[in-house]
Amino acid sequence: MGKITVVGSIAMDLVTRTLRVPKAGETVFGQDFSMVPGGKGANQAIAMARLTPHEVNMIGAIGTDAFGQSISENFEKNAVLFKNVGTIPQMTGIAQITLFDEDNRIIIIPGANNSVSTDSLKGSWEIIKNSELVVLQNEITHATNLAVAKFCRENGVKVLYNPAPARPTDLEMFDFVDYITPNEHECKALFPDDSLSSVLTKYPNKLIVTLGVAGVTFHDGQEVQLIPAIKAKVVDTTGAGDTFNGAFGFALTENLSVTDSVKFAVIASHLSVQKFGAQGGMPTLKEIKEHKNYEKKWNIK
Numbered sequence: 001m002g003k004i005t006v007v008g009s010i011a012m013d014l015v016t017r018t019l020r021v022p023k024a025g026e027t028v029f030g031q032d033f034s035m036v037p038g039g040k041g042a043n044q045a046i047a048m049a050r051l052t053p054h055e056v057n058m059i060g061a062i063g064t065d066a067f068g069q070s071i072s073e074n075f076e077k078n079a080v081l082f083k084n085v086g087t088i089p090q091m092t093g094i095a096q097i098t099l100f101d102e103d104n105r106i107i108i109i110p111g112a113n114n115s116v117s118t119d120s121l122k123g124s125w126e127i128i129k130n131s132e133l134v135v136l137q138n139e140i141t142h143a144t145n146l147a148v149a150k151f152c153r154e155n156g157v158k159v160l161y162n163p164a165p166a167r168p169t170d171l172e173m174f175d176f177v178d179y180i181t182p183n184e185h186e187c188k189a190l191f192p193d194d195s196l197s198s199v200l201t202k203y204p205n206k207l208i209v210t211l212g213v214a215g216v217t218f219h220d221g222q223e224v225q226l227i228p229a230i231k232a233k234v235v236d237t238t239g240a241g242d243t244f245n246g247a248f249g250f251a252l253t254e255n256l257s258v259t260d261s262v263k264f265a266v267i268a269s270h271l272s273v274q275k276f277g278a279q280g281g282m283p284t285l286k287e288i289k290e291h292k293n294y295e296k297k298w299n300i301k
């Protein structure tokens with residue numbers, strides 16, 4: 001049975017690079033366009049499959065269109081098990097991404113991802129139950145996430161929850177998950193009235209907040225830690241957060257501490273921003289091990 005399972009979104013990313021973002025009613029010429037597989041769930045599954053020789057299971061849904069076919073081929077190529085990815089008569093989810101000024105702007109149309117429900121998970125509970133870690137994000141419905149998290153809690157399965165994009169119901173998940181990884185904007189949306197350090201202190205070794213170029217912060221049980229990002233020549237930051245989550249989750253399953261898992265994932269996301277596409281820059285374990293910040297004591301085989 002699979003060691004790591006992702007229940008989440010699958011999409012095709014339609015990526016446009018431009019030097020100017022059009023104003024309302026305006027037309028501009030962009031630099032280039034490409035289609036690359038994405039979706040936070042699929043991205044995080046692929047980030048983990050690049051790192052682990054063990055099974056990574058993807059559970060989700062695609063549509064009957066051509067995007068679905070090419071996404072399946074991509075799972076195959078990246079050694080993600082996808083027999084529990086359903087195909088339904090709908091459009092595959094898409095993300096329209098504009099790359100501008102070293103950052104991205106994204107519009108998501110969920111399509112088939114909205115059909116991932118407790119009903120559609122019927123054949124998947126056994127895989128979930130036998131996982132060492134289950135990974136969730138916010139691109140499938142809250143009701144499905146909550147049902148999976150509760151099931152995992154009842155069955156002693158650890159859950160890594162990436163509440164992205166943020167939604168008001170996220171706090172209901174907190175009691176049923178082990179690790180929560182918002183970025184700073186998502187964290188502010190969850191706790192608008194609290195300072196970052198007071199929120200981190202409330203959830204030691206559980207709430208891990210990514211701060212983009214500034215790095216990652218969390219409370220380690222003693223004090224608030226800031227693990228700085230590693231400077232990089234940025235090509236495309238799309239997927240930095242997904243790479244972080246995938247690598248963090250993988251490191252936890254290798255029994256690294258939260259602090260070491262964060263440091264490991266910071267190396268992974270630093271490598272990811274140097275290449276194009278959400279998945280394009282996701283490193284292999286070998287690439288992370290060759291990085292100067294890799295610590296031998298982590299002893300990952």
Ligand SMILES: Nc1ncnc2c1ncn2[C@@H]1O[C@H](COP(=O)(O)OP(=O)(O)OP(=O)(O)O)[C@@H](O)[C@H]1O
Nearest residue numbers: 183210211212213215229232239240241242269270
């Ligand atoms: N420009 C950068 N240079 C180096 N590392 C970066 C850079 N941007 C992000 N990272 C690394 O990636 C991690 C995750 O990035 P970020 O906090 O932007 O997540 P995110 O907002 O979920 O990303 P995205 O939605 O773009 O995938 C950061 O904590 C940092 O370690």
Ligand SMILES: [K+]
Nearest residue numbers: 236272275277
């Ligand atoms: K990238």
